[in-house]
Amino acid sequence: MGTASGLSYLHKKHEPNIVHRYIKASNVLLGRNYSPKIRDFGLAKLFPDNVTHVSTRVVGTTGYLAPEYVVHGQLTKKADVYSFGVLLLEVISGRRVSETIRSDTFLVRQQAWLLYEQGTPLDIVDASVKDYPEAEVLRYVKVGLAYKQAAPNGRPTMRQVVKMLSRPAASRELEIRLADHHYSSALTCPGLSLSPLSSMATSSTNSASATYSEIVPR
Template structure:
């Protein structure tokens, strides 16, 4: 006679959950019965059912959105309790840890420090939008955690860290960055920004383009990180790039002075980034030997027709005409008058093709020189071809007329 088991309406013990099901008569072979067979009846709290309980605790949003939800316990385990030895970066929005999730994939876990005014549903709606923004030059957002007061983002992990560390850091090896690699980084970042600005239904202004937010994969392909944070947090959240001290090298003057955040602010920051990549010098950390910041020095060398002196000596062999063209494109991006800066699609064209640039349209850069005064406009010498137009668009190509540019807020 086969043994049988009668299951009654269940109850809960500390440490386990027994299923509440109708009375049921089940027959089975004794030899086939193991502890694993019974796992579907009495479940430890750490078993798979916990994931469903976590999803249900936020109103079933998990099933409604194209996002992956991680529990706090899972991310704590993945990062060894957020061990400081796994810390790979820190920015104005939070600390980033390297972790390994259950399927063995390495991830970057960003614990957000800024407090969002959004509720869970609104937060996850924005995450859902961002998770569908995919481009080869944007860091992939894998999922998030919104458990209790925690707001954590989980990104793909990139082996070569940030451009800030790899090229501009004190222990970097700039000789490893050939011109081929540096030019590919410039074009890749430009394409990523062009996608965010012009190619998605709801354009995103990054508002924090800088070397530490450009991550490099194992082949040095650049990916823009933190591109969705402008959507996740309100404009009044203070983070590192809205405080003039510390990152003034990347801030567009109109953004720093008047809070005017448009696509043009991103374009300005990109221009600074290109100057850093070409020169191997950090704009936000370095003052040059002659007490000039990088932007000021670049304009001075441009006027003196000595732009080749800005090129990183560690670069080795390089096509001088092409490198000088990159510097000129950067100068177009950092012009003081925001309306005169090119759009990112125009920048991609100027960088990727040997187009003759109409330098008669180039005007002096704008910057904040915190070392001489709290806010000063660009130095414009008597030899400068500066124009006082703040509203007219710039015709940067001698053979191409740029399309009309519509400035747009990030929201």
Template sequence: MINLSLLSHLHGQHSAECHLDWTRRMNIAIGAAEGIAYLHHYATPHIIHRDIKASNVLLDGDFKAQVADFGFAKFIPDGATHVTTRVKGTLGYLAPEYAMYGKASESCDVYSFGILLLELASGKKPLEKMSSTLKRAITDWALPLACERKFDELADPRLNGKYVEDELKRVVFVGLICAHSQPEKRPIMLDVVEMLKGDKEKFAALESDEMFKSTQVGEESSEFISDEKEPKQEIENV
């Protein structure tokens, strides 16, 4: 029986009484990744969800994750690299190529899952309000800290320092590479699952990626999102 969405536990009305200890967060990350990997690689035809976000990950009484709400899902025909469609989804989770051009692919779900991983690790929302018109993306906050290996600043304060640093590093680095602005740089979900589960070879290659060698945010990063310059396509706001 499904209990509450992940969103309710991360940002709900009683979020100060968060029941998500680190072990549960890791299990949720892996469970959700396995669910999306099934859609992308084992379902016939392959399915893109198009609305991966915290409120669409449901948790049962044992805090096991289940990806839900397939209202925006699309089938990917055999041999197709993407489908072009009207943009549906939630601001903050949308891959750039999808938000701007309506090009939906498995890689768009990977991007959204990367944002979800950062949210799960830090307890922060995908977009942080900086002023009345500007919001900062979670990636732009997290990347410099990850490059400087400041994991204590990346961890959700409600964890009270009770986390496994190697696992937190794994979640943050995988989240950031999944949310890369260039879709060709993002991993596939099968590799995401393996890295989250502790594949040392794949994670070592990830950790040495150029993305994590500089504290400068990349030129293609959004840095700040203006409420006055949101994508013109129809979207569902947070």
């Protein structure tokens, strides 16, 4: 909740608005009482009120980047929303966004969606966690899936994310959002197609409009 609230503040209340552009697990630190602190604003972009997107060089970490940003170099606030969805599923599963296990690539977002479609979404929860509020965690899983839509217009604002994370009544709204923006077993966006089992572990990808280079954490 703290991370979502922090991003919501950057996107709406800070003047000028800010897109962090580098949201990932290692850039969220825990303070007193496990209060999350967003760090590393070295890649952040300012967004004045009259700006909807910025065309920029693509930088960040593989797996956290929104498809439209990777392919077209178009940065919007929805890129942070996408990254937050990845982070949320990582925290729930206790797994990294991409892991290679016995030569197979495990993508946490793909696994979460497959389990959701099979009717066992809570199977994504970290096996070391034995007792947890199932209804609340299920809502968080749905949030992680709903906010990782490939198309940016299928993602809500961070303000909406905060509301859905905090309100038990949001479960029905999440069901509708997931149904409206069906994953269809592949991430799709103009110019991009990733199969569910494809690896995103390469450190550089070139397209006609953008070059992606992974930034190594300091």
